[in-house]
Amino acid sequence: MTKPTPDPRHALTLRDVSEASGVSEMTVSRVLRNRGDVSAPTREKVLEAARALGYVPNKIAGALASQRVNLVGVVIPSLSNMVFPEVMTGISEVLEGTGLQPVVGVTNYLPDREESVIYEMLSWRPSGMIIAGLEHSAASRAMLARAGIPIVEIMDIDGEPINHAVGISHRRAGRQMAEAIIAAGYRKIAFLGTQMPNDFRAKKRLEGFEEALAKAGLTLVDREYYSGGSALLKGREMTAAVLNRTPDVDFLYYSNDMIGAGGLLYCLAQGLDVPGRIGLAGFNGVELLDGLPRKLATMDACRLEIGRKAARIIAEAPEASQVEELFPTLQPGDTIRQA
Amino acid sequence: MTKPTPDPRHALTLRDVSEASGVSEMTVSRVLRNRGDVSAPTREKVLEAARALGYVPNKIAGALASQRVNLVGVVIPSLSNMVFPEVMTGISEVLEGTGLQPVVGVTNYLPDREESVIYEMLSWRPSGMIIAGLEHSAASRAMLARAGIPIVEIMDIDGEPINHAVGISHRRAGRQMAEAIIAAGYRKIAFLGTQMPNDFRAKKRLEGFEEALAKAGLTLVDREYYSGGSALLKGREMTAAVLNRTPDVDFLYYSNDMIGAGGLLYCLAQGLDVPGRIGLAGFNGVELLDGLPRKLATMDACRLEIGRKAARIIAEAPEASQVEELFPTLQPGDTIRQA
DNA sequence: CGTGATATTGTTACCGCTAACAGCCCAATT
DNA sequence: AATTGGGCTGTTAGCGGTAACAATATCACG
Structure with a gap:
């Protein structure tokens, strides 16, 4: 034990790991992100040090430096009506493999609230946005259109999408x-x-x-x-x-x-x-x-599939706008007379 | 070659607003955050310019510079069983007035997934974390304990909390x-x-x-x-x-x-x-x-109240750990014989 | 043994914003 | 008139990482 108690209050940075493992910060960064070549022994040393210290990378700094954020904003009106959780499932399922991560915002069907949720989300510079519905305030539409990221409006296709749309009529x-x-x-x-x-x-x-x-x-x-x-x-x-x-x-x-x-x-x-x-x-x-x-x-309402397709569009970020219409199937059940 | 037209796709920064309004970036920053004294005319000028450009502040940079993040991580096992949406309602309700914002992560009752959700969230350096349950992997507990932020474990109080706890037995x-x-x-x-x-x-x-x-x-x-x-x-x-x-x-x-x-x-x-x-x-x-x-x-199960109290603890970040036990009421309904 | 290619590691310059402090201007005070 | 103290605005130096490039070590080969 060299340091008995290296100030536990001090937040860990790359530098701490770099000092603990005797390599440069850059090398630590490379190891932790699995990017670039690092020799096996160095990699081990670094991982060991990081684990021992309990280092958790700071994505805020990382995102600022790399200009890349692995977040996808998902704006929905409500969580309590059983429909959006399933859309979320579809989204998560597809995003899983891409390194992207959904972040949910709830609007309670209030346009003002939607506007502020969108503003808030865009301020984190996500890689894409998925939003329920085609109806938004002018300000919301403007923000989204200018954001320079793929935007997918889901659930509905009866209207003019900002960018992409996936849904049913x-x-x-x-x-x-x-x-x-x-x-x-x-x-x-x-x-x-x-x-x-x-x-x-x-x-x-x-x-x-x-x-x-x-x-x-x-x-x-x-x-x-x-x-x-x-x-x-x-x-x-x-x-x-x-x-x-x-x-x-x-x-x-x-x-x-x-x-x-x-x-x-x-x-x-x-x-x-x-x-x-x-x-x-x-x-x-x-x-x-x-x-x-x-x-x-x-x-x-094809909820699962809507989530999946929307996520796929975000992940692929196609140049051209696309509108995907899905076709719901009528399930007659037992409450309509059979002809 | 210089740019004839200021590339409209170029992401806006404080500098753009500052140039458009003829004041320093710092002053723009002050206006947009409502912090520090700025004269009324200057404030107007800046707000006008920001609005005209459609500027959305970059919280990534802001958070890094100020070492402050207005996010609260909420880790729950599932969204689809009606219980957590209500907890979320309580959390949002209280956080509303504090400038803090909840970010949800779902674990599907998988400890491994919980661990990675926690890791991911902590890497954004949130102001606090709310987590369902008292049972977590050793690594999860260690990360949370070291994070230096208020941690509230919710729903359950039968066990040893990491920091704070709100729930029922x-x-x-x-x-x-x-x-x-x-x-x-x-x-x-x-x-x-x-x-x-x-x-x-x-x-x-x-x-x-x-x-x-x-x-x-x-x-x-x-x-x-x-x-x-x-x-x-x-x-x-x-x-x-x-x-x-x-x-x-x-x-x-x-x-x-x-x-x-x-x-x-x-x-x-x-x-x-x-x-x-x-x-x-x-x-x-x-x-x-x-x-x-x-x-x-x-x-x-006092879900709404659990959400509220947990959020309140995060917002107040009390020094001392606290455990709040709530007491569920039995609702006999019509399916138990009345004695 | 020199040489260029390759593998590995380090250095530098930011990313966009804010804390802290410095400066300036002008009314009020002495 | 000089001094003082706000009110307002600007300057500087990072925050903790990463891109891009520089440097060094290593190695195969003629």
Whole structure:
């Protein structure tokens, strides 16, 4: 033991490791990054010293010097609705092998908050950004466009992307569901969804849905909105409200699976004949539905694949902008009459 | 050859803003950070120039120079089980006002992965770290202990914290639930839970549970484990398996609410008398339960409050280590007989 | 044994920003 | 008028690494 206690309060730097191992800082840096040739014995010496000291490199300094940051910003509206965790899984999965690391920011569907999250993230000079949605404030779009890094807008492709986009057409998804419902013979259709004015994708689905209804000469017979609270419970309550107000309704289209699940449980508890007397459908294809007594009709939003593809674009940083459209599949489940 | 037009792709620096506004870089820095005195007209000029250029400060350089990083690392095992998003909410809520910003890392319950996530985070020199659980590899503990920043281990307090801890006693929680079940007159009790060997908190709950059973002269009449897949569905399946194998079981204790909910739906579908013929209980107090046809007995894990308190500790960085124990409340719901 | 090629290690100059301190200007004070 | 003390702005010297290049050691070969 040379130094009894080399000031434990002093933060370790490359210099400490370099002194401990008797080589230059540069060589230590090379060993720790596995870059450039270093002789085997030197490498060992350095690694040993670093391990013994418990040295953790300072990426702040490293990033500044190398002008390279292995971070990818991911901006999403919420973590609590089961949809984004799966997107994250896809992203992490692909980034894993690239040395890139995702950093998540949550906006709670607030444009102002989104703007500040983006600003904050860009100030760390990430290698790329993945952002949910195509709708952003002018300032947000400007910042992203100027950042000089690949930007991927995910989930949605109905609009003008800043750079790249990966997602599905929610308008088309809504239309498809409506067509399937009409084809199954339902005519008195109601919509139940969130109140959130900034959930543009839910809004687009509804637009597509109504568009298809109109084409068939139909209009929604009722609609019910909610905000906040337990989605499952809200689903029950909203369903009760609609059934009460519009007793002859024969189909309930929910803007997401969670409230759809609540509605399904309610209908079953009421002893309603599903899908004979009344049909139901949600949106997202969440795993949760597998455990329900009856499988809710839904449309898978390709979340995993969206995450994967977005990450792949960031990793490859292609010159040309690209828009990847994915096509959700309708899962009829047990809550739509089979024709 | 000089540049005729100042390359618009050239990354902006303080210097660009300083030139555009005719003051020194230092003054620009002061304006943008709101630090030190700057005259009103100068401030305006600078802000105007910064806005016009679309300048985003480089925190990497700033952090290196000031030796200050406004990041707080949060290391959690998973995002998909509804429990951590709520902890995150509590953390964000408190950090909001402090200028600190959470950065999340996910370990998937893998110790190796936890180690590398911690290493990665520490290399950004955060102002503090919040980590789920008290069980970590020796290397992880060493890194954290040496980092010279406040460390808060959350969720659990049954063990030796590295620095600070905020959580509940899972052992005690298990014990309490067992006592309530026994008091309600149930005697043939089965456990249904996850297989994950690294979910130490679930393990501790089970230990406490069995301990209390033993004290009453009882042992589990059956147990069933699962891993992966849709928790709700697994809950159904496991419940079916147990009821089949051990027909006279009169209570099912689930390691989390999600499988408990699946079990509850199954029991109701089978027409079993709940809680008369058979009782059920879960753990966590997830919002989801509010929407179920009958309310599952559970124990709230104080997740929001844990997040808040942990963040508060980081923000205040107290000298002395502190351990905050929270006390979960038992919510009997409708699935335990009332004595 | 000299020579160029190759392998390994060191030196220097920043990266973009901020702490600390230095300077300047001008009103107020003596 | 000289002095003083704020208020405001500029200068200098890093922060802890890394790119690029320089230097030295080593080695094969004619």
